[in-house]
Amino acid sequence: MLIDFFFSLRNAKLPVSVNEYLTLVGALKKQVIAPSIDEFYYLARLTLIKDEKHYDKFDRAFGLYFKGASSLLEAGLDPSQVPLDWLKKRLERELTPEEKAQIEAMGGLDALLDRLKQLLDEQKERHEGGNKWIGTGGTSPFGHGGFNPKGIRMGGDAGGSRNAVKVWNARAYKDYDDDVELGTRNIKVALRRLRRFARKGAAEELDLDDTIRSTAANAGWLDIKMVPERHNTVKVLMLLDVGGSMDDHIKRTEELFSAAKSEFKHLEFYYFHNCVYDYLWKQNRRRHAERFPTWDVLHKYPSEYKLIFVGDATMGPYEILQPGGSVEYTNAEAGATWLTRLTERYPHYAWLNPEPERLWEYRQSVALIRQLMSNRMFPLTLNGLEGAMRLLSK
Numbered sequence: 001m002l003i004d005f006f007f008s009l010r011n012a013k014l015p016v017s018v019n020e021y022l023t024l025v026g027a028l029k030k031q032v033i034a035p036s037i038d039e040f041y042y043l044a045r046l047t048l049i050k051d052e053k054h055y056d057k058f059d060r061a062f063g064l065y066f067k068g069a070s071s072l073l074e075a076g077l078d079p080s081q082v083p084l085d086w087l088k089k090r091l092e093r094e095l096t097p098e099e100k101a102q103i104e105a106m107g108g109l110d111a112l113l114d115r116l117k118q119l120l121d122e123q124k125e126r127h128e129g130g131n132k133w134i135g136t137g138g139t140s141p142f143g144h145g146g147f148n149p150k151g152i153r154m155g156g157d158a159g160g161s162r163n164a165v166k167v168w169n170a171r172a173y174k175d176y177d178d179d180v181e182l183g184t185r186n187i188k189v190a191l192r193r194l195r196r197f198a199r200k201g202a203a204e205e206l207d208l209d210d211t212i213r214s215t216a217a218n219a220g221w222l223d224i225k226m227v228p229e230r231h232n233t234v235k236v237l238m239l240l241d242v243g244g245s246m247d248d249h250i251k252r253t254e255e256l257f258s259a260a261k262s263e264f265k266h267l268e269f270y271y272f273h274n275c276v277y278d279y280l281w282k283q284n285r286r287r288h289a290e291r292f293p294t295w296d297v298l299h300k301y302p303s304e305y306k307l308i309f310v311g312d313a314t315m316g317p318y319e320i321l322q323p324g325g326s327v328e329y330t331n332a333e334a335g336a337t338w339l340t341r342l343t344e345r346y347p348h349y350a351w352l353n354p355e356p357e358r359l360w361e362y363r364q365s366v367a368l369i370r371q372l373m374s375n376r377m378f379p380l381t382l383n384g385l386e387g388a389m390r391l392l393s394k
Contacts, residue, residue: 002028005065009048012061016048023047037066053382187259191389235266237301237346241311242271242284249354252380253310256352260308268301274315275335276342277326294338298345306392307346312355313369313377320368339372349373350388354380 006021024047033039041062049058207225214223238260240253260267270280270292279291319325320335343349351369353360357379360366370377376391378384 005044008065009058009061012057012064014049014054014057014061015051020048020050053386187256187385188263191259191263191385233266234264235301235305236260236264236268236308237297237305238267238269238308238310239276239280239342240269240271241274241309243273245312245314246354249312249380252354256310256380268305270297272311273326273328274311274319275326276309276338277331277335278333278338294341298341303346305346305348307342307349308388308392309349309351309373310354310380311351312353313351313366314355314363315365317364317368320365320372336368336372339369343373348392348394349376350391351377352380352385352388353377357381357384 002021002025006016009016024044027033027043027047033043044062045055045058049055210225211223214225215221217223238257240257246253257269270282271284271287272280276294278294280294280297281287281291283290316325319327320339323332323334324330325334351373353366355363355366360370360377366377376388378388
């Protein structure tokens, strides 16, 4: 069964390897989980899937393969592979005192497990209903969803009258995928690739390794060692296009901005419209009254900052190439000149475009911006954002 399950994941384009499969098999042999589909799901995801972005694909492949089975028995696992010692330990942990007393009246747990072992040896297929075999919905002491008050529930949930919503059916990670547009949670996951930690400030965090070494060297007398807490030291300068065609992308841009503020302690931001010119601003309602010269921004933030442009790059080509091309005022120098200055000042830069990538080829201005950005333009998808973060972290 597990080999077929492994190949079903490979068919779903999941990057699972033989080594990871052997890890799963080894964990099952060590009996680290109960014979439950739910627990098998978490174990399989833990051992086989190494990146959160594949969680949704895994959920879909898992649900398709097991088709809603609620126990390993229903899923097709050979019942003889379920160890009786495993069941006994689980029963001793889960049974109430009243249930244990009822089992003792039948001859004790050992007698019940002996009968279960005999049935496991005799039974060759799944069974539903009836009063003898291991199955569902019957009166046998063994199975799930039945009506015997003195039996052993094998798999499934505690109440036969309730239907659990399985995690892989609920698809809690349905927006984790390579090519989907992002939500705030996903953006945070992708932005973490850019984090770089260093220890700064007063000692606030226990240094466990040094504490153990110092205590051992001190003849067993506890010697607590503290270190400064680790902080993300990456500094980000974000320039966001606002207004016009960007109104169609407000939600995703807000999600990106919110995630960036959460992930980066050192985040500076300014707004521009269509292309960067002589001025930037901090508040859109005061964009005409409270402007910051772009020259001042260039001199204020050192070159160690990571520069991120956010915009759809959709405008008239003249807005990029010609002095006076701005639709808001007469700019003295072309937008292309300012973009070149910014990318020369900040060698680590990227442009995030919320416009679907399939439409880029129809926008002449997108081609111009990509050329000015040395082709460092990425779509605002999980895959695109991770690619931008990898580039910025180099």
